[in-house]
Amino acid sequence: MEYLIVRFPRSRRVLVDDEFNGRTEDLIEIEAGRHVVSLGPPYNYTPKEQTIILKDTAELDPREVSFDLSSDA
Amino acid sequence: MICRLMPRWALVCLLFLALPGCAHYFVNVEKPAIQPVKEYRFNPEASGGNSNSLFICLAFSGGGTRAAALSYGVLEKLKDTRITWKGVEKSLLDEVDCISSISGGSFTAAYYGLFGERIFQDYRGRFLEADVQGSLFWSLFNPWNWVRLASPYFSRIDIAAEYYDEHIFEGKSFTALAETGRRPFVMLNATNLANGERFEFTQDQFDFLMSDLTSYPVARAVAASSAFPFLLSPITLKNYPHAHFQLPKDYELGLKDYPDNRRRYYWARNRAMYMDDAALPYVHLMDGGLADNIGLRPIEAAHQRSSGFIRKLFNQGEIEKFVLIVVNGHTLDKDTMSKDESPPGVGTVAPIIATVAMEHYSVETIEAVKDLRNARRKAQKNITACQKKLDQCPGSPQLPKFPTEIDPYVIEVDFEAISDPDRRNYFLSLPTSFALEKDQVQALINVGPQLLNESPEFLAFIESLRSQ
Numbered sequence: 360m361e362y363l364i365v366r367f368p369r370s371r372r373v374l375v376d377d378e379f380n381g382r383t384e385d386l387i388e389i390e391a392g393r394h395v396v397s398l399g400p401p402y403n404y405t406p407k408e409q410t411i412i413l414k415d416t417a418e419l420d421p422r423e424v425s426f427d428l429s430s431d432a
Numbered sequence: 433m434i435c436r437l438m439p440r441w442a443l444v445c446l447l448f449l450a451l452p453g454c455a456h457y458f459v460n461v462e463k464p465a466i467q468p469v470k471e472y473r474f475n476p477e478a479s480g481g482n483s484n485s486l487f488i489c490l491a492f493s494g495g496g497t498r499a500a501a502l503s504y505g506v507l508e509k510l511k512d513t514r515i516t517w518k519g520v521e522k523s524l525l526d527e528v529d530c531i532s533s534i535s536g537g538s539f540t541a542a543y544y545g546l547f548g549e550r551i552f553q554d555y556r557g558r559f560l561e562a563d564v565q566g567s568l569f570w571s572l573f574n575p576w577n578w579v580r581l582a583s584p585y586f587s588r589i590d591i592a593a594e595y596y597d598e599h600i601f602e603g604k605s606f607t608a609l610a611e612t613g614r615r616p617f618v619m620l621n622a623t624n625l626a627n628g629e630r631f632e633f634t635q636d637q638f639d640f641l642m643s644d645l646t647s648y649p650v651a652r653a654v655a656a657s658s659a660f661p662f663l664l665s666p667i668t669l670k671n672y673p674h675a676h677f678q679l680p681k682d683y684e685l686g687l688k689d690y691p692d693n694r695r696r697y698y699w700a701r702n703r704a705m706y707m708d709d710a711a712l713p714y715v716h717l718m719d720g721g722l723a724d725n726i727g728l729r730p731i732e733a734a735h736q737r738s739s740g741f742i743r744k745l746f747n748q749g750e751i752e753k754f755v756l757i758v759v760n761g762h763t764l765d766k767d768t769m770s771k772d773e774s775p776p777g778v779g780t781v782a783p784i785i786a787t788v789a790m791e792h793y794s795v796e797t798i799e800a801v802k803d804l805r806n807a808r809r810k811a812q813k814n815i816t817a818c819q820k821k822l823d824q825c826p827g828s829p830q831l832p833k834f835p836t837e838i839d840p841y842v843i844e845v846d847f848e849a850i851s852d853p854d855r856r857n858y859f860l861s862l863p864t865s866f867a868l869e870k871d872q873v874q875a876l877i878n879v880g881p882q883l884l885n886e887s888p889e890f891l892a893f894i895e896s897l898r899s900q
Binding site: 360362364375376377378379380381382384385386387388389390391392393394395412414418419421 | 680685686688692695738743744746807812818834835
């Protein structure tokens with residue numbers, strides 16, 4: 360398995376491949392390969408989604424994906 | 433007019449000859465434009481005293497009545513095992529969340545899914561101790577069935593499915609399974625003859641046929657799951673046009689994963705192939721054991737895929753203990769052909785090809801699931817150990833953590849674990865059929881609980897519940 364951590368200034372649910380798969384700041388365990396990461400509502404974040412290829416991560420060295428508050432938030 | 437001119441006997445003959453054209457297998461229906469209220473999918477909301485925090489899945493292997501009786505004995509043991517979880521006393525069976533099954537194991541899984549604990553009152557008489565094989569055999573001598581079997585759209589498997597429907601499953605469809613609203617979520621597995629891939633009777637799989645599973649008889653799914661090659665014919669499903677089909681994201685991305693995750697790529701490809709409904713207007717299904725004779729692969733997929741119901745609960749921090757009980761009723765076929773110099777004939781080779789393939793990857797699949805368990809345990813240990821070291825330095829950062837620490841168990845129920853060689857050989861030599869003697873059935877029902885009681889992993893799991 361591979362490891363992912365999603366950063367956002369607020370606590371938010373995380374969608375991986377359109378499915379709820381954990382929360383921001385928690386370690387998320389996902390299989391290797393291509394994934395689309397986004398956040399749950401409200402949609403006050405940017406970018407809207409990020410496509411990543413998960414590989415060669417470790418529980419102590421997860422892939423980090425960050426979202427920012429959108430300017431209209 | 434015709435009736436007046438024709439003698440009565442000729443009219444009867446004509447009717448007799450015309451009837452075969454009327455006999456047709458049960459056709460799965462097209463998915464309605466409006467999504468039905470009840471669909472047969474895993475419901476992430478636990479109910480009826482079953483929690484997500486203690487998540488138990490069972491895998492029931494194939495192996496005719498032998499496997500069905502072994503899995504029934506395990507269900508009895510789980511019913512009789514009292515636990516206290518989160519301050520509530522209940523039986524371990526109350527906490528079973530999913531069952532994935534193959535062939536003989538599918539009878540027990542489907543019966544428990546439909547009728548719950550009623551299984552402990554009437555299932556033995558209805559199936560385990562019944563001569564189902566004999567009944568199916570004698571039904572072939574019914575002249576009415578000769579007429580129906582003359583139709584190209586009706587075959588032996590349809591007679592078997594009718595028997596199961598009438599005598600075992602009381603005409604229930606997947607609507608009944610969806611409406612119970614309770615767990616376990618039962619996944620009955622067959623094999624697609626076209627590519628040798630497993631085919632599960634869930635709405636997630638039927639979405640790829642643009643078909644609605646709810647009206648489909650459970651008996652036909654069990655018949656497909658147990659359609660042993662050569663003895664029974666395949667079950668056929670219709671693959672409807674995919675005009676408004678939306679490929680789920682996990683599959684869409686999986687199709688691009690050939691370089692990075694070959695397993696995910698083939699998983700996605702094998703489902704996505706149904707989208708070519710012009711090339712594949714029909715799907716022919718046989719015994720689930722041809723693809724996976726222990727029924728673990730659907731659970732493994734639910735555990736691995738980002739859309740998998742187990743994976744999502746893991747990542748949402750809902751599961752604290754994850755228990756997988758693999759009930760493997762396999763046997764060892766005695767090798768007689770290796771003593772003979774002359775090469776075996778087709779009659780010997782054909783059934784061997786069918787059954788050897790069934791067992792080929794069972795051990796590998798179990799070990800792959802154990803690897804997943806070990807990887808999670810190790811990752812959690814590494815984080816805890818490193819954090820402990822870091823905590824010795826003032827102002828050190830907090831390492832990222834999983835939403836919950838999961839305590840995972842993989843428990844095997846397998847005749848190979850019987851220490852007494854004679855007793856072990858007795859079980860490993862039992863035939864694969866739908867007609868066993870009552871004492872054989874009783875021995876199989878008894879051995880499941882004994883194997884659990886002797887399993888170090890099961891004992892460790894029970895001890896972990898006591899020491900909470």
